[in-house]
Amino acid sequence: MDKVREAAMAARSKDVRNRWFLSAPALLVIFVAAVGPLFVMLLYSFMAKGDYGDVRFGEFSLDGWFSVFFQRDLFDDTFGLADAHIAIIWRSIKLSLSTTILTLTLGFPTAYFIAMRPARNREIWVFLVTIPFWTNLLIRTFAMQQVIRNEGLLNNALIWLGVIDSPIQIMYTDTANLLGMTYVYLPLMVLPLYASIERLDFRLVEAGYDLYATRLQVLRRIIIPIVKPGLIAGSILVFIPSLGAYVTPRVLGGGKNMMLGNLIEMQFGGGRNWPLGAAISITLMALVMIALLIYVRNASRNGGGHA
Amino acid sequence: MNIKWISTTAAAAIAVMASAGAASAEGELNIYNWGDYTNPDLISKFEKEYDVKVTLTDYDSNDTALAKIRAGGHGFDIVVPSANYVPIWVREGLLLEARPDQMENFKNVDERWVDVPWDEGRHYTVPWQWGLSGIGVNTTVYDGDINTSAIFLDPPEELVGKINVEPEMNDVLFATIKYFGGEWCTTDKDVLRKVRDKLVEAKTKWLAMDYSVTDKLPSGEYAAVYYWNGAIMRSREQNPDIKFGYPKEGFPYFMDSVAILKDAKNPENAKLFMNFIMDPENAALISAYAKYANGIKGSQEFMPEAMKNAPELVIPAEYENAGEFLASCEPDVVDFYSRIWTEVQK
CATH class of the missing domain: 4.10.220 (Light-harvesting Protein)
Structure with missing residues (x-):
């Protein structure tokens, strides 16, 4: 033995x-x-900042970390919360959550529609969803600008239809950021959703109808629990890059409605504060980690969550 | 930007491919300059004359350029920093002492631009273009007095929410300090507090702090800008309703100068380029594109007719004294100013 x-x-x-x-x-x-x-x-992030960017090597300093959340008032030297940073972090979280919800709302019916097609047609639809990836992100963002700017497609169409008299200001607002990010990240939501809806056993749906479930009940009690992994995977794939989005707010936000990515970039450029930039970057990663931990926690509580 | 931007990018890509085919070029030159600032005709003329292949890369602020070059491994030969940044570049040991003052065409440099505070006697740099920050207003939206910084600091009702301000710390702070009667490099806390409070408040009435003025001012998306005069002139040429104003409280001049980097791979070609742009005919090409004045005597006669008496370029006598070249302030003053600016930007 x-x-x-x-x-x-x-x-x-x-x-x-x-x-x-x-x-x-x-x-x-x-x-x-x-x-x-x-x-x-x-x-x-733990070093003192150099005069023209960079850091002073070997000079330990907590200033970078301190100024992520706190600031010393310029004039009366009192301490307070760095409300500007907190506002930007909050805007980033809010916009990323909104983007996730919006892509989910648009992506779920799309993925469901594709999964409902006859098997031989599905690949064409999936292929169509991936077409935007052929174009550079920057070009897609500028294309979005052409749609929503004051002289753009959307405003011109609305004026032509007589819905509005003068253009609606969409560019340089949070709405512009939201629209841009939704457009850019939508495929990342559709693809994992499609992957799990495709494997859905539709006999279960039919059984639900046979037992007199309403459409909403079938969706809530049968479809959503089964496709949950795809739902969560898609949400994570959209939420995380949204948090660090840089190009979209830069082009569509007009340098005024910054998000975390822009705030970090600014510290390495005009802000000349590399330690702060490094500290904010790590804060951003911590946020992502927290989001993922919450997901893992929830997933394991629901018995793994994997179908 | 936008479509025009895309098509220029495409054109540039094609140009790069085309020139890559002509591998016979004797040498290379890598220029790192502000975006939308370099006349392609000037580049192709230089390429033909010296059989050198030129690659142009853009940056959007002095700090971006400084950060990138300091990081090393950039491969650029030439950079075009603004006046108040030149001493930093020199102090940091990033520039080659190319001695343009001993070059053949140096005799063409206007005396006014030889003994400049940022480069006495021009041992490092050659004038590229100079201009000023002023006000551009679409007069169909607002037809009041536009010769004041109040246009963007205390905007009239008609302009609220339609203003674009250049995202350049020194120029914006200068105009605001002057607006409250202060002097540049002041440490007067009362003035600076007013400056910060005003900027933070005024920013809520702006639409953007962006660079795409030559496109969005003519199209009507911006109704007013605080921006550089050449870009406003280019906007006016597309839309005659746009008028230029000189802030009577005070406005900043700028001059960008061509310098050679210490670790340049092609210093000889870079020197050829320096000498090349001090030729009046070539200097006129620079101005014809970006619509700013250059510092070369005799270039006037080669310039487009429209530039000779443009209201954006010919400064009226009554406003001449309102303009000022920004000195480099003491480090602690700079530090204080950038903290104000960070508060404004966020």
């Missing part, structure tokens, strides 16, 4: 060793390319 167990243990430990050996290149890349820069960032 002991011999057998020993042999099994030896085989297992060899197996483990092999696995580590085989994944070493990937681990190395992850370590060098992801953990390394993160470590540099963490280090920079």
